[in-house]
Amino acid sequence: MDNHLYTVAQLRAIETAAYTGLPAGTLMRRAGEAAARYALELLGDRRDKPVLVLAGPGNNGGDALEAAARLADAGVDATVLFQPGQREISEEAQSAHERARAGTVGFIDMLPPDGDWGLVVDGLFGIGLARPIEGDYREMVDAVNAMRCPVLALDVPSGLDADTGAVVGPGGVAVRASHTITFLGDKPGLHTLDGRDHAGQVRVEMLGVDPAQLPAPVARRGGAELFGHLLAARRHNSHKGSYGDVAIVGGAHGMLGAPLLAARGALHAGAGRVFVAMLDAGPGYDSVQPELMLRQADGFDFTGRTLVIGPGMGDSATAMRLLARALDGDSPLLIDADAINLIGASPDLLARLAGRAAPSVLTPHPLEGARLLGMTTSVIQADRLEAAREMALRTRATVILKGSGSIVARPDGEMVINPTGNAGLATAGSGDVLAGICGALLAQGWPAWEAALGAAWIHGAAADLLVAHGIGPIGMTAGELPAAARAVLNLLVAEVSTPSGPPRS
Numbered sequence: 001m002d003n004h005l006y007t008v009a010q011l012r013a014i015e016t017a018a019y020t021g022l023p024a025g026t027l028m029r030r031a032g033e034a035a036a037r038y039a040l041e042l043l044g045d046r047r048d049k050p051v052l053v054l055a056g057p058g059n060n061g062g063d064a065l066e067a068a069a070r071l072a073d074a075g076v077d078a079t080v081l082f083q084p085g086q087r088e089i090s091e092e093a094q095s096a097h098e099r100a101r102a103g104t105v106g107f108i109d110m111l112p113p114d115g116d117w118g119l120v121v122d123g124l125f126g127i128g129l130a131r132p133i134e135g136d137y138r139e140m141v142d143a144v145n146a147m148r149c150p151v152l153a154l155d156v157p158s159g160l161d162a163d164t165g166a167v168v169g170p171g172g173v174a175v176r177a178s179h180t181i182t183f184l185g186d187k188p189g190l191h192t193l194d195g196r197d198h199a200g201q202v203r204v205e206m207l208g209v210d211p212a213q214l215p216a217p218v219a220r221r222g223g224a225e226l227f228g229h230l231l232a233a234r235r236h237n238s239h240k241g242s243y244g245d246v247a248i249v250g251g252a253h254g255m256l257g258a259p260l261l262a263a264r265g266a267l268h269a270g271a272g273r274v275f276v277a278m279l280d281a282g283p284g285y286d287s288v289q290p291e292l293m294l295r296q297a298d299g300f301d302f303t304g305r306t307l308v309i310g311p312g313m314g315d316s317a318t319a320m321r322l323l324a325r326a327l328d329g330d331s332p333l334l335i336d337a338d339a340i341n342l343i344g345a346s347p348d349l350l351a352r353l354a355g356r357a358a359p360s361v362l363t364p365h366p367l368e369g370a371r372l373l374g375m376t377t378s379v380i381q382a383d384r385l386e387a388a389r390e391m392a393l394r395t396r397a398t399v400i401l402k403g404s405g406s407i408v409a410r411p412d413g414e415m416v417i418n419p420t421g422n423a424g425l426a427t428a429g430s431g432d433v434l435a436g437i438c439g440a441l442l443a444q445g446w447p448a449w450e451a452a453l454g455a456a457w458i459h460g461a462a463a464d465l466l467v468a469h470g471i472g473p474i475g476m477t478a479g480e481l482p483a484a485a486r487a488v489l490n491l492l493v494a495e496v497s498t499p500s501g502p503p504r505s
């Protein structure tokens, strides 16, 4: 259940159910205790440093006051800046306040300009944030974001929408935490859009609630366990035909790089044979990767091949004709880039896609997603989960809505947020490599859902591996990803494979 993600509405229901039968203030006390424990862990051997605790007007502030009291009990110099606002505070928060006042916690009214804090605990706002942060609260957030010490956010970094990962605006701000301890259940907003920048490392604290009592999550956090059953060691007695053919269909005039990058992605992710069916006359072979077989798209036989269609394909009549042919065929399909734009502009192509029986995966970035749904990019990004769900529903396909915290969605509403990857991927061509990797997994017999989950995870992990070796994030190139993805995939197979897992024949 560790990977389950819940909406604020679900968390409110969980909270209400958990509350029943417990003495008042129990959950807040548990939250404060867990937060103090984590704070001590983060302080490590710097417990002599003072800790700044920001406490807001709601129960998030109550958690912070509880944490401050526990930290003081543990001998830490805890200083609270409590900003209760106009409304009366809840009884639980009031009790927490009294406990903190009764101990050795220090209280201040404004931030000293020269504080040398070992840690900041952010308990300004949690899931009750109702509007952009302004005024004194905003000054506090800005001041914390200018500090260099670790910042532990309680439940949600203040200012972040726990459902969507958006900084609540217009013109809002949010705490940039290095760590977040989140209560009762993990939240999607901590893992997508601005979430990863603001939440840092996330720890989930259930506050003693029995996981069996929790509802079905809105989404799950991705992990290799979601596709691990398909990772199999290669049998000695296998050949290139055992691992499928991938054909990249794309490469109109002036856009030949995109299909070549996709093809290298497919090759390094284990496809047995990789073709590039170019719309342009193009080169006869790829001198960097001569293993690729370059063909003319017109007249290329799609039968028995997994198709990755769209990279650099353009929007010509030929592109449209090829796409219609691919959609009508029974090859597994990975639909990317220009092919998504063409479908967005044509109800006929959309109907053909929705009517397919063979596996189909779409990999839109937010602008392509916007074209597909006839919306603006900002509407897509305002609620990425909802947008991905809608795309999967309309296309009857598995969708990867790309970006920080890619959302993988399927038509029955199942959704996963991919946790791997970094901003090194924000470079032209990295999406083409993702398409190729996914094509290779489809060609090796993976179902659409697992292929999408696996490709997103491996692609992101490849970028993380490169960063770990000093190759990026700044200046990472898409061409460096295929070999790194190969390393990740082989590591995964070595970790989880069973030698008896049959390859596709």
Ligand SMILES: NC(=O)C1=CN([C@@H]2O[C@H](COP(=O)(O)OP(=O)(O)OC[C@H]3O[C@@H](n4cnc5c(N)ncnc54)[C@H](OP(=O)(O)O)[C@@H]3O)[C@@H](O)[C@H]2O)[C@@H](O)CC1
Binding pocket: 015, 019, 027, 028, 031, 056, 057, 058, 059, 060, 061, 063, 085, 087, 124, 125, 126, 127, 128, 129, 130, 131, 132, 133, 134, 137, 154, 155, 156, 183, 184
């Ligand atoms: N109850 C429980 O059992 C448990 C609760 N838990 C904890 O409680 C948190 C939820 O508590 P919560 O509902 O009190 O909301 P919270 O996030 O503290 O903020 C709401 C307050 O802020 C105000 N306000 C909102 N936006 C504002 C703004 N921009 N600028 C200024 N003010 C603004 C709003 O008042 P308003 O002015 O809108 O009337 C209200 O006073 C949750 O995240 C978790 O940490 C856990 O301990 C588990 C058990």
Ligand SMILES: Nc1ncnc2c1ncn2[C@@H]1O[C@H](COP(=O)(O)OP(=O)(O)O)[C@@H](O)[C@H]1O
Binding pocket: 365, 401, 402, 403, 404, 405, 406, 420, 421, 422, 423, 424, 425, 426, 427, 428, 429, 430, 431, 432, 433, 434, 459
């Ligand atoms: N900041 C980021 N963090 C994580 N992944 C990212 C980030 N920026 C881009 N990506 C990933 O990189 C890829 C970019 O794809 P795309 O936008 O289609 O690029 P291109 O069309 O140039 O190939 C996607 O897989 C996306 O999820």
Ligand SMILES: [K+]
Binding pocket: 060, 122, 123, 124, 125, 126, 153, 154, 155, 156, 157, 158
């Ligand atoms: K907070």
